[in-house]
Amino acid sequence: MTAEHAAGGPEALPGSPGPGETPYALLAATLEQVAGERGKLAKIDRLARCLDSVADEDLSVAARLLSGAPFAEWEQSVTSVGWSTVARAASEVTGWDLETIGASTRAIGDLGEAVSLLLDPGAGGTLTVAEVDARLRALSGVRKAAGKIEAIAELLRLSSPVEGKYLLKTLSGGLRIGADVTTVEEAIARAFGADREAVARAHRDSGDIGETAAKAKRGALAEIEFRLFHPIGFMLASPIEHAEEVAEELALFAVEDKFDGIRAHAHKAGSHVALFSRTLDDVTVQFPEVAVGLALMPGSFLLDGEILAYRDGRPDSFFRLQRRLGRKAPAPDLIADFPVAFIAYDCLARNGRPLFEAPWTTRREALEAIAREGPLLLSAAGRADTPAALERYFDEARSRGNEGLMLKRLDSPYQAGKRGRAWRKFKKAIGTLDVVVTAVEQGNGKRAGMLSDYTFGVRDGERIVNIGKAYSGLTDEEIRRMGAHFRKITVARYGPVRSVSPDVVLEVAFDTIQKSNRHHSGYALRFPRIVRIRTDKTPAQATTLEEVEELYRSLHGDPGSGSRPE
């Protein structure tokens, strides 16, 4: 495909998209092809060719829609609508009752896909990218459920099945085509001959994949300036279990306690504060005392840190923090009974200047400068010269109520959204796995009738492979709450067993890992028990099969390599 529209004017060929007239069908067809491609390069290629063929006027919108996000992150607009709203709209358009729509969704595993199979194959074909954008924007402004249903129904009436599929996927918050926003960044770089890193940086700074695409096409990525108040990926750490693993490099690292809370980015300018969680959700209203405290600080900044249960100048257990998670506008007595604090450990921007590329030491100086200007809890940063010193530091961190240590390379930039070796997390227990629940069933005895038995798996590429089953370590109240959720995300029922869509992440502790053909992963856990529900993690952040294999090898020695690594 070439950009024939560039010639523009009335002599443009019929069917070639003129300015503002790019058909949405082009995007939907591309997304369908991307879903069908197995390799990442092929996916990038499909996206790049599509971006290249879109008229300049439509490029920003097209890039956003291809990434599955209808609006720029900084816009803070949400189109995400509940299942029942979409289902009602689908029912209105297809004529099928809600029960059939529900059963069909469970059978197919995805609402958008199910509805596309119910839409008239001859319908649609007139929607333009600009019109989709306008309609989604109008929809995000609608408050009342009836109005939302009508707006979605109208959109569906204008859609072909494949357009309807991707519009509904966009509305329900995920295209699920094996292409994430990084894939789109790479496609932009490919389409317009831009540097991949520059595209990623521009997207991170602008919070808008659309603006990034438009500027990349004009060769003007450098014009993009850093903006606050849009979610940015978190820099992640690689795990270590023994001080010896970093013995050679200790001089290169700063050492901090590893807190047992939830990661958060705090954006602040004037009296405006926003807190984003690791799932990139805005959680500001859940922690008003944190937001108010930060609002009183001078200047503008973007901090990385941890929200944790905090009492009497000391971290408290994660279980107590859990009482605060997911609660919008917590009541004053809940805040008083379960106080939290934000402990800052990195500074990514200060007074309009982004610091992502600056080394950790510079960012730490900025952080300490901010802390001198107002009350801000800082994570203490120290050094350990020898493995023995690191071990002592570890024990002290534990006695301070923290779960281990973080090691951060002094010279490392902040790699948003990446897990690298510049940061290490030092945790000691055999460990826990972050697993994804794949099936649930009713318990026996006291818990008969409750969905208390969970089958869970780890990530193997795009799949989840089962690794174990646990009888819940959760409280009855939690089981009931989870049960209601699992009923909603059930995709199939096999007698007493409900297969659920991979959505819930659990942290599971265990005694050891064994090889076993009982589960698809080829491993089984000895005495698995649920430590907690990781509402702060998405299935994409769950433990991988590779990590399990590595853990197994580290526990049992690698029979393949013959010798055990020291």
Added chain:
Amino acid sequence: MDSTSALTRYVSEALSPFLERRDTGLHAPAFDAAIDPHDPAPRAILTHAHSDHAAAGHGEIWCTPETAGVYRRRNPEWTGTARLLSYGEAAEAAGITLRLVPAGHVLGSSQVLFTGGDRSLLFTGDFKLAIGRTAAPAESPRADVLITETTFGLPVFRFPDRRELERRLVEACQDAIARDLTPVALAYSFGKAQEVAAVLTEAEIPTVLHGAAWKLLPDFEAAGFRFPISRPYEQGPPAAGEALIAPPSCARSGMVRNLRRRRIVYCSGWALREASRADVDADVLLPMSDHADFTELLAHVARVGARRVLTMHGYAHDFARILSDRGVEAVPLPASSERPAPVEER
């Protein structure tokens, strides 16, 4: 409790006098035979030879000659006897007539039609109305009561035209070969595998068959089908220009994985779900099914013209509800014994 026993009474009444619900499944008392029982039975009426319908070890089986042939080949140690009933041939007992009617599902598959007095009942077993290559096309005889399978009993399950699917299959294989990739058709060993082989044979694409599918070819040849450019995998992996036909359970086996350059075509009704792509690592999803889709289920109900419909398998509850909404008297057939279904079954 009341509604349960009312339902039980209703179902018993609908089945009478042809069938009864027993612990072993549906039973035809006039012939003292169970229909497709899960466990070995003294006498079993088999609608077709798929293993979930034709358990090993029955004393006596009543079925079409083709079904008996495949049953014997799949159970070489079996020592029981077979009463062969060609399509349309009547068996009579206690004033009741039993006939096997083509089901269009796989080679030898049948529906079971009971008539007696002024009543009639049709048990579909697995069926499809779409016309394939290797199964006699299904018929839809009139009956008062219909027991229909509902594997795909939801409106989302509508398969493209069979010829269109065959065209896509050939195209996917030809395109793969042109790109120096080995086409791998994932297809169940009895029925689908031979369908795929027949279609590819016509397109002059040579096929290599997994052993489980290969060993059944004599039964297809006895029925008049020819596979001149097929060979067993046993003789070696596919060479350039050949397509491999293997069951979906082999998707992650060495047989498939050892093919460095491959294109996997998943041939199953479940391929309608995008999620099935990840299940079998499929490159191409080809919803070619041996079961009736939603439209065919409705068409069959209409043609049979039954006063009462009982639904079983898959979306039995939903399909019965949808029929009831359209004014057709329908209830799901209650399972006679609760069998826990395997969770990871595909």
